[in-house]
Amino acid sequence: MYYQESIEYKVESIYHAKTKEYFSEVFNSYNNGNYRSAIVMLYSVVVCDLIYKLQELSDRYNDTVAVSILEKIREEQNENPNNPKWENTLITEVKGRTNLLETQDVLNIDYLKKHRHLSAHPVLDQLDMLVRPNKETVKANIVNMLDGILCKAPLLSKKFISTFLEDLVSVKDQLIKDNEFENYLNSKYLSKINKPTEEKLFRDLWKFTFRLEDDNTNNNRDIIFRALLVLYKKNKVSFNSMIDSDKSYFSHIKLENEKILNLILGFMSLFPEVYNFMEESVKLIFNNKATKNFDVFSKSIFLSESISQHLEAIKSRMEDAFISGRLSEGGRRLLFKVSLEHGTVNQFLDMMIDLFSASRSYDIADINFQNYILVYGERFSKEQFNKILNAINENNQIYERRQAWRDNNTLKELIDKRYKDEIDFDDYPNVRL
Structure with missing residues (x-):
């Protein structure tokens, strides 16, 4: 953790390659004790980094706000090539019109800018006309800029x-x-x-x-x-x-x-x-x-308190209300998805078999086989396949319907894929093949 807080570690996470190249000059000045130079260069690097990020937003995301800010900066530079006023405009525009900077980042840039001004511009009425910031101040500015700006990917406008x-x-x-x-x-x-x-x-x-x-x-x-x-x-x-x-x-x-x-x-x-x-x-x-x-x-x-409890509540309500066959496709998909995430798939599949078993007419049995059995055919266990065969064997509304022969053969194909010769169909005489 200590290493990850070091400047050396943070430098590796600088987002833009050109920014990283420029920052090496800041870091060299800092390591050599040239703290005034480090502060001045750091501010320039931050300004360049904001430009690079606006350019990426413009080029990669067609971000209209980034485009308009860049255009405004270019106009100011063209009108007054030697006036650094555009740097203030850049920061103001980025602060007010994008989410590139958080409130804390803006305060830190202002703090850096003041130190940069004192380090770069002579003050006539004091002994040392150029202020020399101490090591701790320079380090704090460097870390603030790395964490708040340089190491972050370009964010998008409002x-x-x-x-x-x-x-x-x-x-x-x-x-x-x-x-x-x-x-x-x-x-x-x-x-x-x-x-x-x-x-x-x-x-x-x-x-x-x-x-x-x-x-x-x-x-x-x-x-x-x-x-x-x-x-x-x-x-x-x-x-x-x-x-x-x-x-x-x-x-x-x-x-x-x-x-x-x-x-x-x-x-x-x-x-x-x-x-x-x-x-x-x-x-x-x-x-x-x-x-x-x-x-x-x-x-x-x-x-319900859990997916397990909810499956039981559904089964109970369907049985009590005689609405077998009316569990919608959307409802099944959702129940199956949540069951997968909570490890209750077997309970869900058992419910599908129970609902199929309760088919009360030929037509409902046709629908239930398609919706409750065939859809999940590759997920049933051998025990569950036996339950399905038993449900067919004991309910004449299932085994006497016209589509029974075709559905039974489809079911046998599913069983043979995984449990060939492991289930004795002779145990279920009403399952016609």
Whole structure:
């Protein structure tokens, strides 16, 4: 840890190669005791680094704010080539119009600038016209600039969200796999933003996902939701604190929009702690919807103490209400995903078998075989396959239906892939092959 706090260690993390090259002159001056030169050069390096980062934002992200700041700086330089006023303009513009600098960074730049002024400009009414800063002061300035600016990747302007959303739309059909999408966002954006930008992005993505209903948002809500999931998982503790401290903002959700409702149900079922941070009025709406609508209930895992308890509650409610066959595809996908994450896949698969076993008509049996058995055919254990065969053998609504022969042969193919000759089909005479 001590080594990681050293200037030598931090230098290796300087983001821009040209900045790193320039900084070597600062460090050499510091090591040789030339503290005045180190301060003067350090300020110049910081100014150059801000320019390089604005250029990257302009070139790589088409950031309009970065473009306009650079244009303004060029105009001032062209008008007054020998006047360093543009340096003040640069810092002021970056401070006011981007998230490149946090409040502490601005204060540290001002502190460095004062020392640079005293080190570079003679003062006539004192004995030493050029101030010579001490070693500790120079080191503090160096460390502040390394930590706050030089070692950080270029961050995006306060209009970052528009650039970010445009990029999401451009890649939504290319990055289908979650791991590829997550790697893309982390590499291009999330690893390069500071906490204020991260928090602002989270608020904006939440608003676009769960509140706005314009055509553009409606067409791209799924990819925005995926981005929200990636960002939330990156720093759950911090974002939970945000939600808890601003319940009013995060509880403003368009629950009458079916698409939004399904997405927030999925989000809270994956991260049930978020439900606890909602305003009580919103919790009441969730509970009422779950009571009246079985599909909402099945997707509201956060209303149960655990996924295991929720699976039992679903099975019980389906059996009591005679609604076998009505567990939606979206509900199954969510339950399966959460079961995978919590190690309850076998319980989920057992529930699928139980629901199939309870088929009360030929038509429902046809649907249930497709939805509850065939979809998960490669995940059943040998014991579970025996349970499926037994369910077919004992329920005439399953084994007497027209599609039984074809489905039974499909089932046998699935079994033979993993348990060939390990299951005796003669034990199930009603399973016609």
